Amino acid sequence: MTVSLSWYDYRDQFKASEQRELHFDPTDKRDITRHYTGRFTDGWQRWIFLRDGIHLLIEKTQNLDRLLLECPETVWRFTWTFILSGKQITVGFPSCGETLSINRGGFFLHGHGLVQYNYDFTDPGPFFFFTIYVRPDALRSFVGDASEELPRVFKHLIRPNERPCYKRAGETSPIMNALLQQILRCSYQGLTKRMYIEGKVLELLALLMEEEADIHEGNAQASVLDLDCRDRVHYAQEILLKNLTSPPSLAELAHLVGLCDSNLKRGFKEIFDTTVFGYLRDRRLERAQQLLLEPQMKVAEVARTVGYESRSSFATAFKQKYGVSPKAYQMTAGK
Numbered sequence: 001m002t003v004s005l006s007w008y009d010y011r012d013q014f015k016a017s018e019q020r021e022l023h024f025d026p027t028d029k030r031d032i033t034r035h036y037t038g039r040f041t042d043g044w045q046r047w048i049f050l051r052d053g054i055h056l057l058i059e060k061t062q063n064l065d066r067l068l069l070e071c072p073e074t075v076w077r078f079t080w081t082f083i084l085s086g087k088q089i090t091v092g093f094p095s096c097g098e099t100l101s102i103n104r105g106g107f108f109l110h111g112h113g114l115v116q117y118n119y120d121f122t123d124p125g126p127f128f129f130f131t132i133y134v135r136p137d138a139l140r141s142f143v144g145d146a147s148e149e150l151p152r153v154f155k156h157l158i159r160p161n162e163r164p165c166y167k168r169a170g171e172t173s174p175i176m177n178a179l180l181q182q183i184l185r186c187s188y189q190g191l192t193k194r195m196y197i198e199g200k201v202l203e204l205l206a207l208l209m210e211e212e213a214d215i216h217e218g219n220a221q222a223s224v225l226d227l228d229c230r231d232r233v234h235y236a237q238e239i240l241l242k243n244l245t246s247p248p249s250l251a252e253l254a255h256l257v258g259l260c261d262s263n264l265k266r267g268f269k270e271i272f273d274t275t276v277f278g279y280l281r282d283r284r285l286e287r288a289q290q291l292l293l294e295p296q297m298k299v300a301e302v303a304r305t306v307g308y309e310s311r312s313s314f315a316t317a318f319k320q321k322y323g324v325s326p327k328a329y330q331m332t333a334g335k
Helices: 007-015 136-140 152-157 174-184 190-216 227-242 250-257 261-272 276-291 299-305 311-322 326-333
Strands: 002-006 018-021 031-037 041-049 054-063 066-076 078-085 089-093 098-102 106-110 113-121 127-134 167-171
Touching: 002 007, 007 066, 054 190, 078 174, 078 190, 098 106, 098 167, 106 113, 127 136, 127 174, 127 190, 152 190, 174 190, 174 261, 174 276, 227 250, 227 261, 227 276, 250 261, 250 276, 261 276, 276 299, 276 311, 299 311, 299 326, 311 326
Parallel strands: 002 066
Antiparallel strands: 018 031, 031 041, 041 054, 054 127, 066 113, 078 106, 078 127, 089 098, 089 113, 106 167
16 A cells, blocks of 8 residues: 655645654753654654754654655755665655666765755555754855855855755764664763864765865766665665674675675675675674673673674784773773
């Protein structure tokens, strides 16, 4: 069954539904999370309002059927949405006839300006989204002079209200993904949480601006992978993340996702800029870094938890990545 709704009807179902408070940070009144049970969608939304003009929406949704959302023409701020999990979403732009398809591990962005679009959630989900909203004045505030005029290479991101906005889809880079995970796993609360998250969001925006500059100056490289292959590589990524301690071999992983070894290796190199083993090692060490912050965890126990049989090999890998030994990191972080 396919359900077609206007954007306003879609949002109204949340207003009329049961709402249960979830508390990621009860100390912060500008960090708001609610669980919704609507007629067509179930899920939760977490809004984090940072400094004026920048805020986040972290959202998990489960549609009951295929969902088509029709959004009216409006002027919208700069928006950057990552699909952390879920199958393909198609975003159509009726006024110009364009269509963008975004898979898990991808993102969709549109700049400030006039926009009208339709969402097609072909698969009910579940979906996990991470969206950054930025007002034009907030973006211009980073210009280093009183004019607050964006450099030519970025002006397409902020267009006049009467002009159609800039839009594109892309792949989330390994660095972007790492920053997203750091935000989602942030254990701080209150002021320190807000400072930490805002810092990570600004890092993400800086990466995007560099990517935009490369694209508009003709320096970006074209992908050699088709959409199906990229989707299978992201599936392999999910398998590794779920099996950090005892991952499948390269051949087993390739078989599980329906790729040959060479295409799997090429896919990881293009999408994540590393090897399959390198990706696994980095995720293990990031997890270890988090576990070392827990005072009850011993270094040997952390090593075993993230899949290292030898404490010495764990210590060597950790020092190569972070510049200090696990014990030294643990002692410094615990002060």
